[in-house]
């Protein structure tokens with residue numbers, strides 16, 4: 001498998017599309033293992049699309065695009081604007097608050113980052129924000145989306161690791177809010193330094209806030225509907241993507257009346273292009289994954305890791321480091337697919353709660369979308385804002401500090417994560 | 428406009444419409460499967476049906492994505508090379524992609540035929556209907572790749588933005 | 595590093611005959627990867643490990659079997675396909691999946707076909723069963739190593755006591771998706787819901803379904819007693835399982851290893867099955883200790899209800915034929 005990894009990195013760094021870099025390096029394993037006929041490559045490339053859990057991915061991409069075209073997003077932008085207008089760097093604060101609000105309806109950080117860079121980016125440039133700063137704020141605050149339920153990453157972690165997705169969802173609420181606070185502090189500090197003054201002298205009045213709240217009530221209600229729906233068995237977490245899509249269509253067409261047939265078809269078109277690119281990567285990872293199991297890489301690796309230390313905290317840190325490293329190179333979903341089955345048995349064996357671990361794991365791994373060399377959101381937000389990724393990364397550092405601070409709290413105080421799931425689903 | 432080009436554009440439109448139908452179909456199946464289970468008359472076939480649609484959505488959708496965008500890649504190092512080297516590597520990669528897709532076709536067709544007795548879990552239809560999506564999607568992606576290669580070769584610029592303006 | 599250098603499995607048919615001419619002389623190590631959806635802790639997986647140990651010992655290290663629990667190599671359907679294609683995998687399967695290849699073998703997954711493990715043993719040793727095995731090998735590339743693994747009887751698990759088929763009216767019971775399962779559950783009076791076993795616990799908890807039907811080994815290890823109250827002792831399915839490999843790979847083995855593999859698999863299966871059959875009472879006590887109640891049911895009523903499934907799936911006559919062969 002070392003050869004496979006080498007081929008993968010080589011192809012990746014010389015500009016081969018990620019999907020094919022994964023697929024072709026995966027084939028190297030089959031060439032190297034004459035016991036397995038190539039027809040199994042075909043089987044493995046099909047397998048990820050035969051998992052009910054994976055269906056959540058296209059459904060959430062579609063749901064996210066629908067929100068943006070049905071007036072849900074624009075109402076949330078307005079609400080975020082009113083809530084943060086009196087703060088320094090209020091457009092950046094809007095991005096943080098918006099990601100928190102959007103988190104309740106969207107399961108994808110990547111989609112959220114691109115959407116917000118598109119929506120908020122032009123205004124940021126007009127108000128004199130550097131392009132890199134804008135890309136950094138929109139990109140990193142999108143991580144909140146992946147923590148607040150629903151979250152695609154948590155669905156995959158739960159399905160692969162056989163951990164209750166309902167509990168994972170509930171566990172994401174408090175960390176999401178902590179992340180919002182940490183990032184708002186980071187924005188405040190950086191914005192004061194950059195002299196991005198508030199837009200309005202004082203906080204908006206209660207009446208104005210209430211009106212905006214009421215206007216956005218349909219979006220704000222969704223996360224509650226979602227958790228209640230799962231709690232009372234109307235749908236399973238794997239099905240929540242379909243509910244998000246139907247909900248967005250309903251709100252857009254019936255309540256806000258902004259979703260026309262033409263808009264709907266255009267949204268479908270955008271969605272299939274987004275979905276095609278991402279699901280091809282996931283399918284290709286099916287080839288790669290077979291080699292990992294066949295050669296017992298997981299067992300060997302876990303032997304190495306537990307050989308280094310048996311101390312839970314040290315083990316946790318070691319695993320976090322490896323996840324940060326993996327997230328730098330590999331797509332979030334692929335990391336979740338490949339490493340969850342390796343790590344969950346290890347951490348449960350030293351007594352760490354798998355819900356606790358899952359939230360830390362997915363937060364850290366999702367961070368990889370904003371780190372070089374391969375950060376999907378780092379590239380997309382930079383491209384949308386029109387700056388080199390290097391600039392974005394430099395401006396990102398204060399926000400990384402904020403997020404890593406939250407991760408440290410999450411690791412050290414498991415009860416902060418487990419409190420809500422224990423309350424909703426019992427111990 | 429040549430007949431060939433027109434036919435290809437028609438094909439693109441049909442392909443995109445199909446993928447849209449698959450996506451909407453999945454939404455409908457998954458949603459109604461949950462609703463009907465809640466009211467006590469579950470549609471057990473709906474899950475398998477959405478899987479079948481998923482397979483086709485992935486492999487036809489990948490072709491649509493390939494035509495409309497350059498797929499996600501890491502060009503941090505790549506774009507530091509001189510233009511000629513970039514073009515050479517780009518073409519080399521496209522040929523490698525062709526070989527990879529060709530392999531999926533060459534082994535996918537026999538697998539589809541040989542495993543025709545394998546059934547979906549709840550629908551008594553052959554799983555080959557799902558397997559078939561791999562070789563079919565791969566053939567279509569090969570066509571798209573060839574168009575990209577030809578375009579890059581004739582215009583001497585790396586084809587940012589995909590292979591077709593149709594649809 | 596990956597890949598021990600062994601000849602292409604595709605050409606196995608020829609090398610197989612060569613090998614049988616000079617058994618044990620090639621000094622090659624054959625590796626078999628045994629796949630199952632069952633979790634590592636399942637007592638049957640212990641049996642697979644035992645089989646691996648026996649094979650390695652008795653072949654002098656020439657035949658090695660690695661166990662891959664929890665569907666690591668793919669779903670059972672995937673691994674069956676891999677085996678047919680020539681990969682060196684074995685997989686634990688039920689009769690229903692084999693029924694896709696040889697329709698009649700599906701009957702061993704039908705409700706109340708047998709009452710206990712000894713009946714099962716008789717069926718798997720009958721001429722009619724040997725005919726099916728032959729058909730699987732000759733026409734479908736599937737080699738049965740042993741079809742006498744046993745995972746116990748399946749009972750309904752519900753939140754209200756069930757004693758007769760009518761009690762199941764409108765009750766949503768999770769069952770695997772294949773027609774044999776869902777038709778049978780329907781015949782026994784319940785509404786079958788197909789979903790992966792791993793989702794059952796939360797689906798019951800969240801009332802997406804009202805219960806399940808399962809064997810003790812699975813229901814105990816997945817802590818189903820935390821969300822369900824009653825074990826309704828219907829024993830409607832006797833879970834017969836088999837290990838299969840691909841004929842292509844099997845043919846690459848020297849003859850002595852083929853014989854060893856077939857014999858050992860059957861022997862270990864019998865031993866393992868008797869152990870699991872003997873654990874039923876122990877499991878029952880454990881379930882009661884965890885707060886479940888065991889409900890005795892009107893067995894005759896359920897058996898009668900099951901006939902409808904035989905009619906629907908066209909197995910009525912075949913059942914008579916089997917009974918006459920095993921003298922039941």
Ligand code: NA
Pocket residue numbers: 094095096098099116137138139141142
């Ligand atoms: Na944001």
Ligand code: NA
Pocket residue numbers: 102103104105106107108144145146147148149150151
């Ligand atoms: Na979310």
